[in-house]
Amino acid sequence: MQNTMIKVMSFSPGVRTMCAFDCVSIIWFISAVSIGSEGLELQATSIVVAECGKNVTLPCNISLSGNLDIKLFGWLGENTTVCQYEKSKPEIEDVCELMMESPNYRLSLTLTNVMPLNEGRYLCKLRSNMGVSSATTVVKVKGCLQSSHSSINETHAECRFKGVASNSTIQWYQGDVDLTVFASTWKEEVQHGLYNVFSTINIEKGNPRQPYNCSLTPYHGRVFASQAVHTANEPGSSGNRAKLLWICFMVEIMMIKSLL
Structure with missing residues (x-):
């Protein structure tokens, strides 16, 4: 039987169950802008790369000139509604935060303990008195590694x-x-x-x-x-x-x- 020496070097953080928002590590790319009716823009980050096991927030901002009457404002992921504000039903899911103080309107979706299952395309949608708009964010996850081991005989x-x-x-x-x-x-x-x-x-x-x-x-x-x-x-x-x-x-x- 040979004697062995095994040296393990890890250059990536392991998967963690939860992490506070202030420790998120994100790479932000150029923002995606969807122009609806004249004078209104819906803005979302086009690509977000998040560390495995951390939290990540996806912002969706409304830029406009004029009065806005929001009928529906929400986030969809893989054809499933993640959170949604409706004028007739103002309650909103805990994963989202809504700010509606003219002229600043924002709907932020927070994904917690991000895993590969969270990867994909997320759609921010808006229906208002100025028309219908949407913007897309693609979420990618990196750095997933729980443990490593090696042996030899x-x-x-x-x-x-x-x-x-x-x-x-x-x-x-x-x-x-x-x-x-x-x-x-x-x-x-x-x-x-x-x-x-x-x-x-x-x-x-x-x-x-x-x-x-x-x-x-x-x-x-x-x-x-x-x-x-x-x-x-x-x-x-x-x-x-x-x-x-x-x-x-x-x-x-x-x-x-x-x-x-």
């Missing part, structure tokens, strides 16, 4: 990444040499659109004196988690250090006996 090295996006994949390297073609990778769905991804590789296909590196690459193409797996034959590996510690231990015993 005489024949195979294994890496596991839990709680990741569905289209994440694992790549294997030794230095600049891509060994992914020699690996077997599979995944299982858990919950909230998250997956566990597993991968094993035959270490006989690589150089026994170099460490293996398995990297998790999500759909946006950038590595955000990596693990270095060291073999016992690698210089400076745990196996060699264990032998050195054993020698020092034996020498110390011999010195103690000589003093008795």
Whole structure:
């Protein structure tokens, strides 16, 4: 049995159950503007990228010149009404906040504990005395990773990444040499659109004196988690250090006996 040393490096936050709004990490892109009747604009952020497990707020603003009588103002997600204000039914769902102080009108939708299931297109809609308008926001989620683990034996090295996006994949390297073609990778769905991804590789296909590196690459193409797996034959590996510690231990015993 080979001795091993496994070093785990994580460059991404794990999934958290809840996070206050002030810790949200969002990338804002150019705003989408929908022009309805003359003098009225409905404005929403076109793309929002949110950190997995955090909260994100989608604003929808009305810009106008003139008097406005709102009949309906709401957010839809995947053809389902998330929240909606109606003049005849002024109550609104808790996930939304409505501001109606002329000339400032805003309906903000807050998604809590964002997961891959929350990804998609959200539509802000308005019906008023000035016509019908709509604007779209696309939500993307990044950084999903609950935990990672690696192990190695005489024949195979294994890496596991839990709680990741569905289209994440694992790549294997030794230095600049891509060994992914020699690996077997599979995944299982858990919950909230998250997956566990597993991968094993035959270490006989690589150089026994170099460490293996398995990297998790999500759909946006950038590595955000990596693990270095060291073999016992690698210089400076745990196996060699264990032998050195054993020698020092034996020498110390011999010195103690000589003093008795």
